[in-house]
Amino acid sequence: MAILVIEDDPKTGDYLRKGLRESGYAVDLARNGADGLHMALEQDYDLVVLDVMLPGLDGWQVALAAQCAHDLPVLFLTARDHVDDRIRGLQLGADDYLVKPFSFTELVLRIRTLLRRGVTREAEVYEIADLQLDHVRHKVTRQGVNIALTNKEFMLLHLLIKRQGEALSRSVIASQIWDMNFDSDTNVVDVAIKRLRAKIDAPFDKKLIHTVRSVGYMFSEEP
Amino acid sequence: MSPPTPAVGGWTLTTRVTALFALMTSLVVTGLGFYLDRSAGQALSQRADQALIGRVEHFRNLMHDLYNVEQMEQRPALFESMMGNEQDVRIFRRQGEAPFIQSNPDHLVPPAMTPLPVGSPVSSASLRTSQRADGVRVRWVSALADVGKGGDTVEIVAAYVMVQEARMMRSYRWRIAGAAAAAVVLTALLGFLLLRRGLQPLEAMSQRAAQITPDHLSARLDQEGMPAELRRVALSFNAMLDRLEAGYAHLAQFSGDLAHEIRTPINVLMGQSQVALGQRRSPEEYEQVLESNVEELQRLSRIVENILFLAQADHAALAVERNALDLAEELGRITDYFEGIADERGMRFDVQAAGQCQANLIMWRRVVSNLVINAVRYGRAESTIRILAESDGEGSRIMVENRSEDVTAQAMARMFDRFYRGDRSRSAFTESNGLGLAIVKAIMALHGGTAAVECPAPGWIRFSLRFPSAAAVPS
Numbered sequence: 134m135a136i137l138v139i140e141d142d143p144k145t146g147d148y149l150r151k152g153l154r155e156s157g158y159a160v161d162l163a164r165n166g167a168d169g170l171h172m173a174l175e176q177d178y179d180l181v182v183l184d185v186m187l188p189g190l191d192g193w194q195v196a197l198a199a200q201c202a203h204d205l206p207v208l209f210l211t212a213r214d215h216v217d218d219r220i221r222g223l224q225l226g227a228d229d230y231l232v233k234p235f236s237f238t239e240l241v242l243r244i245r246t247l248l249r250r251g252v253t254r255e256a257e258v259y260e261i262a263d264l265q266l267d268h269v270r271h272k273v274t275r276q277g278v279n280i281a282l283t284n285k286e287f288m289l290l291h292l293l294i295k296r297q298g299e300a301l302s303r304s305v306i307a308s309q310i311w312d313m314n315f316d317s318d319t320n321v322v323d324v325a326i327k328r329l330r331a332k333i334d335a336p337f338d339k340k341l342i343h344t345v346r347s348v349g350y351m352f353s354e355e356p
Numbered sequence: 357m358s359p360p361t362p363a364v365g366g367w368t369l370t371t372r373v374t375a376l377f378a379l380m381t382s383l384v385v386t387g388l389g390f391y392l393d394r395s396a397g398q399a400l401s402q403r404a405d406q407a408l409i410g411r412v413e414h415f416r417n418l419m420h421d422l423y424n425v426e427q428m429e430q431r432p433a434l435f436e437s438m439m440g441n442e443q444d445v446r447i448f449r450r451q452g453e454a455p456f457i458q459s460n461p462d463h464l465v466p467p468a469m470t471p472l473p474v475g476s477p478v479s480s481a482s483l484r485t486s487q488r489a490d491g492v493r494v495r496w497v498s499a500l501a502d503v504g505k506g507g508d509t510v511e512i513v514a515a516y517v518m519v520q521e522a523r524m525m526r527s528y529r530w531r532i533a534g535a536a537a538a539a540v541v542l543t544a545l546l547g548f549l550l551l552r553r554g555l556q557p558l559e560a561m562s563q564r565a566a567q568i569t570p571d572h573l574s575a576r577l578d579q580e581g582m583p584a585e586l587r588r589v590a591l592s593f594n595a596m597l598d599r600l601e602a603g604y605a606h607l608a609q610f611s612g613d614l615a616h617e618i619r620t621p622i623n624v625l626m627g628q629s630q631v632a633l634g635q636r637r638s639p640e641e642y643e644q645v646l647e648s649n650v651e652e653l654q655r656l657s658r659i660v661e662n663i664l665f666l667a668q669a670d671h672a673a674l675a676v677e678r679n680a681l682d683l684a685e686e687l688g689r690i691t692d693y694f695e696g697i698a699d700e701r702g703m704r705f706d707v708q709a710a711g712q713c714q715a716n717l718i719m720w721r722r723v724v725s726n727l728v729i730n731a732v733r734y735g736r737a738e739s740t741i742r743i744l745a746e747s748d749g750e751g752s753r754i755m756v757e758n759r760s761e762d763v764t765a766q767a768m769a770r771m772f773d774r775f776y777r778g779d780r781s782r783s784a785f786t787e788s789n790g791l792g793l794a795i796v797k798a799i800m801a802l803h804g805g806t807a808a809v810e811c812p813a814p815g816w817i818r819f820s821l822r823f824p825s826a827a828a829v830p831s
Contacts, residue, residue, distance in 0.1 A: 234653075234657045234660075236654075285692065307693075311689065311692065311693040312689065313693055313721065313725070314718060314721075315718060315721070315722050315725075318658060318729070318792075319694075319697060319729055320697065321693055321694060321696060321697055324696035324697045324699075324700055325696050328696060346643070346647050347646075347647045347650040347651060347654075
């Protein structure tokens with residue numbers, strides 16, 4: 134998967150390239166709009182991460198020009214969070230939108246979602262290690278023992294398993310499970326995970342729900 | 357120290373009013389002077405006429421008592437000296453002949469006159485006027501008189517030269533002009549002094565106002581002893597100062613708090629990064645520092661985001677898109693969300709809700725969440741949080757009540773202030789930055805609604821939100 138990052142701030146550009154490469158993507162970095170547009174048109178990318186406030190040719194113009202040529206998903210980065218800007222970005226066909234300062238983890242999650250869009254199909258039954266989750270029957274067992282979960286706990290576990298191996302940030306979890314789309318400055322997610330762990334992990338030796346420091350939580354067989 | 361009063365260009369009120377005063381007085385006094393001059397001139401003229409008429413009648417009577425004209429011709433000096441003034445004119449002649457007595461030192465030419473017939477008395481109407489070369493008025497009369505019983509008739513031509521009157525009028529005019537000038541100067545001067553004295557409170561006011569600076573905002577204008585008009589000015593000015601002082605204090609408090617809230621995490625970031633770089637450390641230690649840095653940065657980022665939100669809300673730049681939302685459903689969602697953390701503190705929710713609310717969904721959730729979080733954080737453990745919501749024609753009301761320690765009225769009044777925290781020691785509590793309720797207030801203002809806090813019963817605290825109905829919302 135190849136990603137083009139167009140970002141004029143040197144430090145931001147460098148860490149985005151480094152971080153995304155470490156997340157397993159092939160990354161090219163353009164430091165201005167004109168170069169970026171040229172690269173987007175010349176080479177084959179799967180996604181463009183685009184800063185809106187670029188000197189010379191700005192992000193909107195780049196996106197417009199690039200999308201005329203290719204059907205390319207665009208993720209905008211911006212320090213401006215006015216509603217008008219947001220609407221403009223989405224009208225221009227921005228597939229997603231992140232306001233600076235954003236969390237890098239969040240960015241990787243959004244990229245992953247954008248790239249995966251339309252590819253995955255929901256499984257009915259998941260089996261990870263000794264845990265089994267039946268999505269249709271709303272049933273969870275571990276080592277054959279039935280585990281009773283509340284509705285929210287089940288949704289939380291389902292989300293973690295569906296995106297196993299991915300570190301999910303607290304805001305993503307809050308948004309997916311409770312539809313809370315703002316940062317509420319609370320440890321609601323931590324408390325919910327703690328309860329889930331008490332039922333899923335505590336009675337067993339092998340731990341499946343892992344804390345990813347300063348990011349969030351991840352469901353994984355590997356410790 | 358008070359700054360010097362700035363020099364004010366243009367005319368002062370005092371000079372302006374004084375000048376107007378002087379102008380007005382000079383107009384009135386000049387008018388009066390003209391009137392006096394005219395009436396004095398008329399009076400003198402009447403007196404002169406009377407004198408002339410009297411003399412001519414006297415001549416007539418005298419001549420009637422004579423026997424014939426010759427007696428007159430023989431004693432011209434007698435008749436010549438019978439007028440009061442050397443300038444006056446006396447001419448006696450037989451009709452159509454040269455005068456036999458003539459006293460006319462200035463050689464005045466009489467105007468064309470028809471002599472008054474014998475027997476008809478001389479009156480003012482029969483007088484004529486001419487002017488001497490130097491502009492002095494001369495009154496003329498011509499009358500016929502019988503001499504003795506011989507049937508002789510003599511024409512008397514007499515003139516009164518108003519020399520004395522002219523002289524009197526001249527000096528009188530000078531006196532009027534002098535008096536008028538003095539009156540103008542005097543009124544202007546008195547006006548100036550009175551105005552200066554009358555406007556003294558204004559001067560005092562301006563000096564007082566010059567002393568008011570940002571460091572010295574508590575000074576107020578004196579209202580005692582002020583004229584009513586100025587007292588009103590002072591009152592409104594003082595009221596404005598009250599508002600400014602409160603705003604200024606608020607701003608100072610806000611920037612102080614802001615500096616504290618932002619500097620603390622930056623200080624931690626800088627300090628611990630520098631310490632970490634001071635020597636080689638194990639990967640675990642580096643990880644720990646980075647992790648802590650991320651936490652601090654998240655805190656900073658939240659503060660910045662909240663402040664930006666408040667700044668935007670202050671300028672009402674946010675277009676609020678409203679939808680009708682179901683109160684029971686939405687409150688259910690929120691209590692669902694916070695159920696876990698409430699349970700940790702042994703608290704539970706009691707929700708009674710019905711109806712709809714016109715609001716922006718995301719903002720509504722943020723507002724209500726902030727109140728519920730507060731209730732969970734600061735409410736008494738093992739208690740129930742009551743949430744009530746209802747709507748009527750005027751809008752909808754949401755109330756969040758919880759048991760708490762008693763809160764002073766003063767603390768309640770400040771609760772919605774930015775960075776206000778009931779307990780200063782809570783600044784260690786990274787979850788809260790004291791902006792939650794300020795945001796509640798800002799969001800309610802954006803919706804044209806209100807937020808309030810009260811103490812419904814001892815040991816209870818209640819936050820209530822009032823959203824206006826769709827009809828009341830200005831589009």
